Amino acid sequence: MSGRARFLITAIVGVIAVIWMIPVIGIIVLSIRPPAEVVLGWWRLDHVTLTLDAWRNVWSKYPLLQSLITTIKLAGLATLASMLLTPAAAYAFHFLKFPFRRTLLIIIINAFVLPQQVVVIPLFQLWRQTGLLDNILAVLIPYVGLSFAWSIFLVKNFLEDFPKELIEAAKIDGAGPIQVFFFVVLPNSVTSIIAVGILQFLWCWNALFLPLLFLRSDVPLPVLLARIAGTYDLNWDMRSVAALVTTIVPLAVFVIFQRHFAAGAQTRSGTKE
Incomplete structure (x- = not known):
């Protein structure tokens, strides 16, 4: 060039x-x-x-710190669960043989195009019957479940070029499917797992729709940001403060882990990083 x-x-x-x-x-x-x-x-x-009046007013009038803690808890738990469950599911769909494997995979991936609005009413009825309304699990479970649609596809796509010789060598040495997953596939799929974690964390951190419907007393930052906007007074100064607080953490996460995110998008060799 x-x-x-x-x-x-x-x-x-x-x-x-x-x-x-x-x-x-x-x-x-x-x-x-x-x-x-x-x-x-x-x-x-x-x-x-x-x-700094807007900063003082936001911290004094609204539970900004509590909402920040709630957002970290929601995004952190959902990200951790997705990073733990997705590699195992992608490994099973790609390397193991079991009945209706392709059908189940198609059903899971098709959920990617399913709007959240479609599942809101059934979820609301389910949470009301089980007493999970205004409970962190009412949001955490859909976060993890809906993420499987794209996260399994992402990791499975990474495993397409995974060296099958490594798996065959492990099987010759007497390793079973679980040992192959933990000692061969998982250590060599770190970049794709980190990419899933980054995307899941950013999505859960900025999510508004489900927390707005299912949480009332202990709400995350996006819901609090919507509440700060007054009906007649738009409160642009306080909304700006809340927006900055909401943006700082995901921006820091992306800056710190952007190298792994780029590697997850580019690395297809299946070799250990």
């Missing part, structure tokens, strides 16, 4: 990055300036006053 082409690509990426950052800068400005100064646009610099 010539220097001119490299410079052009860098310039285009830089412009896209700046455009992407403009809304983030706007949210930060809204959170530290009085609403009266930004009512006609946060970019106006006629009068600039910096204040």
Whole structure:
């Protein structure tokens, strides 16, 4: 690649990055300036006053810390469960032979196109009968169940190019299906499992629909963010504060694990990292 082409690509990426950052800068400005100064646009610099009143009001009027803890708990447990269960399911569907294997796989993957709105009423009736309304399990179970549609497909796609010689060698040495999974397949599928964890964590962290319906007293950040928006007063300053708090953790997770996420999308060799 010539220097001119490299410079052009860098310039285009830089412009896209700046455009992407403009809304983030706007949210930060809204959170530290009085609403009266930004009512006609946060970019106006006629009068600039910096204040932390919005941050103090949010922390004092709304259970922001409790919602943050609830969101971490929900996203963390759902991510951990998906990372533990998905590799075993993908291994079984790809390497093991059992009745109706292909039919079950098609049913699970077809759930990927199933809108959440379709399962809301049956789930609501089920949770009401079992007493799980306003319980963290009412959201955690659908989080994990609905994630199988894409996570099993992702890991199974990774296993398509997995060296079958390794499995045959393990079987010759006397290893059974469970030993093959734990000592051969699992250690060599770390990148795909981490990719599943990142996607699941980001999806659960930003999810609004199911927590809004099933949780009342102890709600995650997206639901609290929706509650902060007043009926007549939009509360843009406090909504900006809540949006920043909601964004910090998933952004940090993606930045820290982006190398593993990229490797999960690119690595198809089946070799151990």
